[in-house]
Amino acid sequence: MRADRLISLLLLLQTRGRMTAQQLAEELEVSVRTVYRDVEALGTAGIPLFGEAGHAGGYRLLDGYRTRLTGLTADEAQAAFLAALPGPAAELGLGEVLAAAQLKLRAALPAELRERAGRIQERFLLDAPGWYGNGDETPHLPAVAAAVWGRRVISVRYRRWTAPEEVERRLEPYGLVLKAGRWYLVAASGGDPRTYRVDKILELRLLDEEFSAPPGFDLVAHWQAQLSDFHARLHTGEAVVRLSPRGVGRVREQLGHAVADAVATTGALDADGWTVATVPIESIDHAHGEFLKLGTDLEVRQPQSLRARIATTVRTLAARYA
Structure with a gap:
């Protein structure tokens, strides 16, 4: 274990430059006294490492020293x-x-x-896009990445879902995220950071203007918060459904994890051996299309508006195929 720690200490100093004993102790999850002993051991082994006292002091390697040791297991x-x-x-x-x-x-x-x-x-091969991805073209992705890396402001013409469909935006690009084969840009436009699909950028100009991200901005934490907010807003209602034994087995595949988990948690068998459960829904329109995937293996009990909507669809289909 100590050999691994010595390698980690050496690589920390090589990649980050000057670090205090306290900073090293926190990174390595050891005491400051242990860091002192490890630094002494590295010096004895011939590593050109020295310490500087004072408020801005710390340990660092001699300028130009690089180890070829990667420490990879x-x-x-x-x-x-x-x-x-x-x-x-x-x-x-x-x-x-x-x-x-x-x-x-x-x-x-x-x-x-x-x-x-x-x-x-x-x-092994990692193939990020889903099976039914369209392979969206992202011709402006390299330019966006360069702006993110260089902290440069960009001006874009962007296509969105609501009217007006095409808008001009001045963006400060904080970071890029690859989610399910699709690239997203986290950027600010005169306010809090928002998320933009890179494939919806129609035109892009790199401006001769730099910016600084807000102090403490963390791309990973921001994205996780966005995902949590998305899932919280996704299911805004509930429906009471009745599922056949075969339908219960198909729920996770056809309707997703949230509905399947709700069936497992709230489901109860009725006299016919079917499962009655309360499940989350995004909207009446969305649930209408989703529940029809299970055909005769699912019956909607509540809300009445959804039950009536599906009944109308079934009658229309029956008449059409009569």
Whole structure:
């Protein structure tokens, strides 16, 4: 364990520069006294590491010193090759860079780890888009990525769902997110950050203007909050449904996890062996289309407006196919 910690300490100083003993202790989850001992051990081993006293002091490596030691375990080497997505990297204009980086990483690995990394690429493939994705064109993605990286303001013409459908926006791009094969831009336009689909950008100009993200802005935390808010707003109502045994088995596949979990939690068998449950719905229109997927294996009890809507659809279909 101590050897791993010494390697981690060395790599922290190599990647971050000067760090205090307290900062190192927090990163390594050890005491400050342990950091002092580890620093002394590295110095004894010949690592050109020195400390500076004072408020702005800390430990750092001699300028120009770089170690070729990566400290990768077998599992870490496998994960590094498994996590590299060639499709998204190519979309960002980094396909060749990714290939070169993987080549260098492979060359730096010991023979055993190199062989295991090769097996990962031979046997596993991460394909992010869903089966029914349209492969949306994102011609402006490299320019958006460059703006995100350089903290440059952009002016875009954007197509949205509501009228007016095409709008002009001045955006401060904070970050990019790849979700289910689709790229999203988190950016501010004179207020709090909002989310934009990159494939809906019709025109883009990179402005000669820089910006700074708000202090403490965290892209991961922001995105998680957006997802939580989305799911909270997604299901705004409830319906009471009656499901056949076969319907219960098809719920998760056809209607999703939220409905399936509700059936498992609230469901109760009636005298005919069917399950009566209260499930969340997004809207009457949405539930109408979703519940029809189960055909005769699902009956809506409540609300009456949804029951009447489905009954009308069934009568129309019966007349049409008579």
